[in-house]
Amino acid sequence: MNKTARVALVALLCIGAAACSKKQEVKPQPPQPEPQPQTQPVQESNKYTPADLDTDACLRQRVVYFDFDKTEIKPEFQEIMACHAKYLQDRPEAHLRLEGNTDERGTREYNLGLGERRGNAVSDALQANGGSASQLEVISYGKEKPVCREHNEDCWSKNRRVEIVYTAK
Amino acid sequence: MPRLKSLFALAVLCLAALVAGPAGAQALNVDIVGGVKTATPIVVVPFAQQGGAPLPTDVADVIRNDFNRSGKFRALARSEIVESPSRGADIKFATWRLLKQDYITVGRISDAGGGLLRIEYELWDVNKQQSLLSQAFTAPAGDLRGVAHQIADQIYEKITGVRGAFWTRIAYITAVGLGNNTTYSLIVADSDGYNPQVVARSRESLLSPSWSPDGTKIAYVSFESGNSQVYVQDITTGSRQLVAAHKKGINGAPAWSPDGSKLAVSLSYVGNPELFVIDMATRKETRMTNSLSIDTEPTWAADGQTIYFTSDRSGRPQVYQMPAGGGSPTRISFDGQNNANADISYDGKLIAMVQGNGNVYRIAIMDRSLGGQVRFISPGPIDDSPSFAPNASMLLYAATEGRRGVLYAVSADGQVRQRLVLSDGDVREPAWGPYRQR
Numbered sequence: 001m002n003k004t005a006r007v008a009l010v011a012l013l014c015i016g017a018a019a020c021s022k023k024q025e026v027k028p029q030p031p032q033p034e035p036q037p038q039t040q041p042v043q044e045s046n047k048y049t050p051a052d053l054d055t056d057a058c059l060r061q062r063v064v065y066f067d068f069d070k071t072e073i074k075p076e077f078q079e080i081m082a083c084h085a086k087y088l089q090d091r092p093e094a095h096l097r098l099e100g101n102t103d104e105r106g107t108r109e110y111n112l113g114l115g116e117r118r119g120n121a122v123s124d125a126l127q128a129n130g131g132s133a134s135q136l137e138v139i140s141y142g143k144e145k146p147v148c149r150e151h152n153e154d155c156w157s158k159n160r161r162v163e164i165v166y167t168a169k
Numbered sequence: 170m171p172r173l174k175s176l177f178a179l180a181v182l183c184l185a186a187l188v189a190g191p192a193g194a195q196a197l198n199v200d201i202v203g204g205v206k207t208a209t210p211i212v213v214v215p216f217a218q219q220g221g222a223p224l225p226t227d228v229a230d231v232i233r234n235d236f237n238r239s240g241k242f243r244a245l246a247r248s249e250i251v252e253s254p255s256r257g258a259d260i261k262f263a264t265w266r267l268l269k270q271d272y273i274t275v276g277r278i279s280d281a282g283g284g285l286l287r288i289e290y291e292l293w294d295v296n297k298q299q300s301l302l303s304q305a306f307t308a309p310a311g312d313l314r315g316v317a318h319q320i321a322d323q324i325y326e327k328i329t330g331v332r333g334a335f336w337t338r339i340a341y342i343t344a345v346g347l348g349n350n351t352t353y354s355l356i357v358a359d360s361d362g363y364n365p366q367v368v369a370r371s372r373e374s375l376l377s378p379s380w381s382p383d384g385t386k387i388a389y390v391s392f393e394s395g396n397s398q399v400y401v402q403d404i405t406t407g408s409r410q411l412v413a414a415h416k417k418g419i420n421g422a423p424a425w426s427p428d429g430s431k432l433a434v435s436l437s438y439v440g441n442p443e444l445f446v447i448d449m450a451t452r453k454e455t456r457m458t459n460s461l462s463i464d465t466e467p468t469w470a471a472d473g474q475t476i477y478f479t480s481d482r483s484g485r486p487q488v489y490q491m492p493a494g495g496g497s498p499t500r501i502s503f504d505g506q507n508n509a510n511a512d513i514s515y516d517g518k519l520i521a522m523v524q525g526n527g528n529v530y531r532i533a534i535m536d537r538s539l540g541g542q543v544r545f546i547s548p549g550p551i552d553d554s555p556s557f558a559p560n561a562s563m564l565l566y567a568a569t570e571g572r573r574g575v576l577y578a579v580s581a582d583g584q585v586r587q588r589l590v591l592s593d594g595d596v597r598e599p600a601w602g603p604y605r606q607r
Contacts, residue, residue: 069485104569105530107510107523107553108376108598109422109435110479110486112397113442113463116419139396140419144374149572151551 047090048083050169058083062164064122065157068103071117073125081122084164085129092132095168098122100140103156108142115140122162137167208243209271209328211236215247216276216290217255224278225310228288231317232274232324234361235335238587239325239562240580245270257291257300265295272301274324281307288316292324302327314363319607334558335360338602339565340368340378340387341576345594355389357404360558360578360601362589368404379423379432380602387600388412388423388432399423399434401449412447413454422465426493427473433457435465435478444478446493457495469493471515477501479509488522504533504543510554514561519581521546521555521564532566534581546583556601557581565599 053059064077073081088094100115100122119138127133148155213229213236229247236242245268254260255277265273276290285307292302302323306316315336322333337360345352353375358365369375373392380387381401388401397420402409413420418437425432432447436454442465444457458464462482469476470493477490480498486509488502502508505524512521517537524533524545532547532555551569558564561581568575574595579586589596 104551105528106486106507106525107466107479109465110463110481110509112419112421113435113437113465113481116437116442117463138418141374141392144376144392151569 048087050091052087053166053169056083059087064118064162064164066118066160066162068105068156068160069114071114071121073121078125081125082129085126085131088126088131088135091169092135093168094166095135096126096131096137097165097167098136098138099145099163099165100138100142101145101159101161101163102143103159104143104146104151105156106143108144111142112140113142115142118160118162122164208241210245210269211242211272211274211324211328212245212250212265212268212270213274214250214253214255214276216278216288217253219277219279221278221280221286222310224286224313226313226317228276228278228313228317228320229274231314231361232321235318235321236325238361238578238580238585239335240582240585241325241329241562257293257303260293262293262295262298270295272324272328274320276320285309286313288313288320290320292327314359318359318361331562332560332604334560334562334601334604336605337559338384338605339556340380340600340602341565341567341596342375342378342598343591343594343596344374344574345591355387355402357387357602362576366404368407369400369402369409376598377422378598378600379425380600381425382427382429382603384603384605388425390421390423397421399432401432412449412452413445418442419465422467424467424469426469427471433467433469433476433478435467444476446476455495457491458498466510468511468513470513470517472517475517477511477513477520479511486525488520501541502535503541504535508533512555512557512564514557515559516561519557519561521557521566523553523555532564532579534564534583544583546579546581547577554598554600556599558601559604565601567597567599 058079061080098119100119102111102114119140123136123138146159148158213232215229233244236244252264254275256275260273273293273295274290279287281287287305287307289305291300293300308316318336321335325333338357339360340357343354343356353371354367355369355375355378356365357368371391371393376390378387378389386401386403390397391400398411399413399420400409401412413434415436415438419442420436422435423432430449432449434445435442436445441461442463444464444467445454446457447454460482462480464478464480466479467476474493475490476493477488479486480489485507487500488508488511489498489500491498505526507525508522510523520535522533523530529549530551531545531549532552533543533545535541535543547566552566554567556565563578563580565576565578568577574597576589576596576599577586
């Protein structure tokens with residue numbers, strides 16, 4: 001009887017999870033087309049410099065967060081992808097390490113794979129925005145480096161992340 | 170070293186009986202709840218000491234704890250042992266029949282000269298008043314725990330017909346300290362958590378220890394270089410070799426083949442994690458899988474013919490099997506939302522895995538002799554790393570309690586659990602070693 005109740009509960013959870021994951025399936029937005037080149041000519045002075053890493057509001061954001069078991073870059077992080085990709089374009093000598101991390105759910109080695117997949121997603125997005133593969137390195141820590149150790153979604157959402165680390169500016 | 174040992178000493182905190190299924194521990198002094206199975210009552214009388222200095226180990230106590238952990242036996246508590254015979258001729262069987270004991274073990278320890286002890290014991294059937302075993306060991310006092318485990322193994326095999334696995338070792342990872350000050354250690358200890366020894370230490374994560382089949386080496390993953398790399402280390406000499414260190418991607422999930430000649434690993438330098446088998450003699454890597462998914466956590470069947478692994482090629486992680494010589498993988502887990510990190514019993518009948526449903530991850534055992542029937546042996550919610558004892562009578566697994574990682578040793582029927590917890594820090598990634606050779 002207890003078991004039946006459990007099975008029912010599990011079934012409910014399944015339905016709940018399925019419903020949730022559907023809601024979360026947001027299609028990544030294609031990068032916004034640049035404004036007309038005639039009206040906004042690209043100026044040399046618009047190039048990023050290393051000082052911008054500390055001052056530019058966009059470049060200062062170095063963490064990309066993910067939904068549970070997902071590797072898609074959410075729309076709100078597209079702007080960050082674009083500015084870091086521009087930095088890579090502006091500074092060919094720059095180099096990034098993309099550190100993939102997961103929440104604590106699931107096995108350690110599988111989470112290493114999941115963290116890498118997230119790192120690769122960020123790498124792909126940066127390349128799609130103009131970064132070069134030779135400037136990018138992906139490393140996965142899986143669930144080995146949590147920033148938060150509580151067992152709840154609020155904490156898990158902070159751990160499902162890719163950290164952008166500038167190894168050369 | 171003594172300070173170190175005490176720091177890493179595993180304290181046995183509780184011995185609890187529980188019903189497979191919902192969380193909720195019960196004291197072991199009661200018979201197994203649910204009446205599924207009755208553990209065999211056995212008395213282990215304190216061994217008589219004939220002269221000499223006080224001994225560091227209560228041999229009978231070690232044997233009793235082994236029996237109780239196994240779930241197969243219920244050892245009479247020492248406080249209820251009303252008489253103390255030390256040889257068969259002195260046993261008053263009526264006393265033990267009255268206490269409803271099926272078997273009795275008596276023994277004695279004497280000085281064998283040259284710094285050695287002579288440990289003798291006898292096993293008797295209480296109802297038949299018949300001698301079943303009579304054996305003697307010679308060992309230094311420092312090895313008494315090892316002798317006690319060997320006695321427990323002999324008695325276990327005599328009564329159950331299954332080889333005992335108490336005289337074995339376990340490996341696990343500890344993490345002590347917080348954040349960047351964490352120290353990770355690969356530890357080897359006796360199967361009951363005693364005698365912990367540090368095999369390797371690192372400021373970066375260590376994971377996935379795997380015993381070589383002869384028990385002399387452990388393969389594991391270390392992040393000490395920054396990225397994951399697979400090492401093989403001799404646990405007696407400490408010498409080690411780097412066996413998988415591709416600069417790009419994951420080098421992870423080592424698993425020895427049963428003949429010790431190969432190491433299965435998961436490598437992602439090819440773009441995504443794929444299974445490879447490394448020939449340990451030639452170091453040649455042979456690619457085993459080819460998919461766009463995560464293929465990892467390989468483990469070999471005892472006959473060396475089949476490799477089991479985790480793959481999310483169907484969407485969520487599931488357990489697959491494939492011929493060790495290469496071929497198409499077949500999915501074998503269909504119960505629950507996802508399944509991963511399989512471990513196979515020596516006879517191939519039981520497959521332990523981590524099953525995830527919602528936010529609850531528990532250890533499930535699939536019984537292939539029962540048409541793939543699945544039962545849970547842990548309550549969750551974040552359990553990992555099931556590892557069978559070499560006789561499959563028990564498993565180790567990792568659990569998280571509060572912010573702390575702990576290990577549990579659980580009888581294969583899920584009825585009896587013992588918690589192994591570090592006094593200060595996390596313990597995780599258990600791996601049960603092979604039988605030891607005397």
